[in-house]
Amino acid sequence: MHVLLVNHAPIPVFAYGGTERVIWDLGRALVQMGHRVSYLVPEGSHCDFAQVLPIRPGLSWAEQVPADVDVVHFQFNPKEDIGRPFLVTEHGNGRDPDPLALNTVFVSRNHAERHGSQRFVHNGLDWQAYGPVDFGRARGHHHFLGKAAWRVKNVKGAIRVAALAGVELDVLGGTRLNLRRGFRFTWSPRVHFFGMVGGQQKFDLLNASSGLILPVRWHEPFGLAVIESLYFGCPVFATPYGALPELVPEGCGTLSSSASALAEAVRGWQGDRRACHAHVLERFSAGAMARGYLQCYEQVLAGEPLNAQRPHMAGSAFDQAWKE
Template sequence: MHVMIANNSPIPVFAYGGTERVIWDLGRKLVEMGHQVTYLVPEGSRCDFARLLPIRPDRPWHEQVPDDVDLVHFQFDPRLGSDDALGKPFLFTEHGNSHRARPLPRNTVFLTRNHASRYGSSEFVYNGLDWSAYGPVDFDRPRNYAHFLGKGAWGVKNLKGAIRVARLAGIELEVLGGERFNFRRGIRMTFSRRVRFHGMVGGQQKCELLNGSRGMVFPVRWHEPFGLAVIESLYFGCPVFSTPYGSLPELVPQDCGVLAADAPTLADALQSSRFDARGCHAHAVRHFSSDAMARGYLRYYERVVAGELLNPVPPAIQGAARSLPWRG
């Protein structure tokens, strides 16, 4: 099968990453499985295992899809107007939480069971990563601090709550994805020397920091669509201490962390350190690999190429996804 993966951000990812990391690992795995992959991405991208075409937002989508492509996998809503407007089978992965109940294409899949259900759908594929790119885990290394991993400037990620949890637990916090002084979304100034900020780190620096952490503190205040930071942390043997919203109950079983919507409960769990790092690692490798993700998408590709519409009606978000309860 020849799959075109369309995204409006360049590849590969050089730092923090997100959707770009997922579609890179997806494309590579599809090629390993014997399929052909073309990326439709912004100029400046590069790839050594698939063809690249520059995305042209000012041109109709059907003019940008080569004749030999069997299916287009959009990572953003192409807003085609109808399910057959492209002239080719296509799939759309919804990666976020819509701000309003706007109907999505019927061939939309989501990232978790919870994510899908909040749009009135049951179609989803878990994100997966190529764990070989992350290197080995040092399970014997002392783990004396906790970490937060996420875009700290986003209020829904609740960095303030993570700092509160670490402070109650009496444990130092390494913040990956945030700055000590944040003026973009309100003013936040953090002066504690027990909280260290590393900005939007990636690559070896991120792996090194995760390799020394005793746990991830992630008290989000929205329905997390997936949470790549969660599975990356689990891979490095870090249990997750988070709120029970969105995907978190699907990603974090009871033996890999604690889910609660209040700081004292999460702080007590973080302080107890009763979780098995090797068990957390095994859970991530078993359930969230790029191989499992690629096989999941291939099943949907086959259905769509055969002419099936995945959802009986256009999915649309149902209910509020933000400003969920938190007791600090």
Template sequence: MHILIAHESPIPVTAYGGTERVIWDLARGLVARGHRVTFLVPDGSTCPFAAVQPIRPGVPWREQVGRDVDIAHFQFKPDEDLDVPLLVTEHGNCQPPSPFPLNTVFVSADHARRHGAECFVHNGLDWSSYAPVDWDRPRSGYHFLGKGEWRLKNLRGAIRVAERAGERIEVLGGVRFNVRRGLRFTLYRRARFHGMVGGQRKFDVLNGSRGLIFPVRWNEPFGMAVIESLYFGCPVFATPYGALPEIVGEEHGVLSADARVLADAVRANRFDPRACHARAVDVFNAERMTESYLALYDRVLAGESLNARPPQLTDLDRNLPWIS
């Protein structure tokens, strides 16, 4: 099967790049199973195991999808009909009212439900491309992983939890003094800011952390930061919104919208790091994700619709409750 994967950001991943990492691992899994993959991505992208076709801005998508493609897998909603079978994966919370094609896949059960849809595939990663977990390294402090300038990620709440618990927090994805989205300055001296980082530097921080503090104030579509943290043996202390209850079980952390509850859980942290690691490796892996998408490709090629009606976001719910 020849599968075209279209995405509007370049590959390979240069820093965080959640979606880019997912489609990279998906393509590698498809090629390993004997399929042919072509990436339709911005100019300058490269890939050693799949063909790369640069996006031509302003040219209709139907003219950029090769005639020998069996199925096109877009990571965004194309604004026109294509001449080949189409599957769309929606990775975020698109503003309403914007209906999606019938063959749209979401990244969690909650994500699908909030779009009035049924079809979803949990993201998975090729954990062999990550640094090994250092089980012998002493762990201290906690971390936050996300775009700290975005208020819905609630970096301020994460720092508040760490402060209540009397713990150090390493902030991956934020800065102490932020003027981009309103003047914000973090006074808590036990918060250390690393900016947007990836690769070995991020792995080093996660390998030395006792857990992820992640009190988001929206319905998280999936939670890449969550599964990456679990992989490194870090339990998760987060709000119970969006996909997070699907990812974080009782053995892997605590979910609450109250900073005091999360701070108490942080202080009493007795979670088994190896159980957290196993959760990521056994459930949220690239092999399972690849097999799930292949089954959906077959359904689409057989003429089946993946959802009963065009999905459309019905429940955005920003600024969800948070007690600090």
């Protein structure tokens, strides 16, 4: 099967690169399974295991799909009928109330249900690229991982939980001074900021962390930060919104909308870091993701829609409860 993966962001991954990292690992896994993969992405992209085609602005998507492609996999809604078998992965929580494409796939069960759908494929990652985990290493700090400037990620809440728990916090994805939503300066010397990190620097920081504190205030569509942290043996202390209950099983952390409850869980956690690691190896690998999408590709190629009707949002994903 020849699969064309289409995205608006360049590859390979730079810095954090959520969707780009997912489709890179998906493409590699498909190739390892014997399929052919091409990418239609912005100019300047490159890949050592698949053909890369640059997006040509001004042309329709239909005009840019090679004749020998079997199925086109968009990472956004193309909002046009390309006259070829295609599907769309919806990665985010949009605000557009218009229905999505009939062949839309979501990234978690909760994400799908909130759009009136049952079709989802959990994200997975190529864990070989993350390197070994040092389970014997001393772990002095906890961490927050996400775009701290986004209010829904609630870095303020993470800092509060860490303060109540009496632990130091590494903020991966934010700065001490933030002017994007007014003036916010974090004075505490027990909170350390690393900006947007990726690659080996991120791996090293996660390998030295005691756990992830992530009290998001929206329905998380998936949560790559969660499975990355679990891979490195870090339990997750987060809110119970969106996909998070699907990602964090009993023994691998605590979910609560209360800062004091999460702080108590941080102080008292005595679980098994190896169990956290094993959980994501089994459930959230790039191979598992590829197998899920292959089922979708085959259904689309057989002329069967992925949804009975076009999915659409039901209610808001934003402003979920949080008790300081």
